[in-house]
Amino acid sequence: MIFVGVVGIQDPLREGVPEAVRVCQNAGVVIRMVTGDNKMTAQAIAGECGILQPNSIVMEGPEFRNLSKYEQEQIIPDSTPEDKRILVKRLKDKGEIVAVTGDGTNDAPALRMADVGFSMGIAGTEVAKEASSIILMDDNFNSIVKALKWGRAVNDAVKRFLQFQLTVNVTAVILTFVSAVANPDESSVLTAVQLLWVNLIMDTLAALALATDPPR
Structure with missing residues (x-):
């Protein structure tokens, strides 16, 4: 057997996303990432775009669901798409104003429950669009920053x-x-x-x- 090489596949971030995340954080907006990807993949992407901080918590969905309501409210971690609705509900119970962005059918409950739901106009499903308050025509996180700026x-x-x-x-x-x-x-x-x-x-x-x- 002869070792030929190693191939790595990367899904690069959209241009301007790290800068947009920093603008949101400077404006007092806490960004939490909820995804169905592998834990290591999610952690790497969150680190690239600046969501993952030194004191951040990374947790998988099953572990999050097994916590009590009080423990969930204390942690409010990253989780899988099935936990988005729980995450939004816990944040709203604590008096937070919650905005959710998503493109899939399984994001619809969280989009509907959030104070403001952003769906993707290009990649988003019809169910997600109907459940959201605002549709992003360019599927760009920068548009959320603009909406936040002009809304304020x-x-x-x-x-x-x-x-x-x-x-x-x-x-x-x-x-x-x-x-x-x-x-x-x-x-x-x-x-x-x-x-x-x-x-x-x-x-x-x-x-x-x-x-x-x-x-x-």
């Missing part, structure tokens, strides 16, 4: 707009009411037309400020 930007803009409106309108109402009560003629310091002008100017400037404010 809209959320922040709405909060700032409401804060601005409540502050300004409450001030205007108090000023009008107090000045009307204090005046012997019961006339407000601001007339209805003046209030409308002030409101128009304030709303216009606020809308321009919020519309041009980029995501943090």
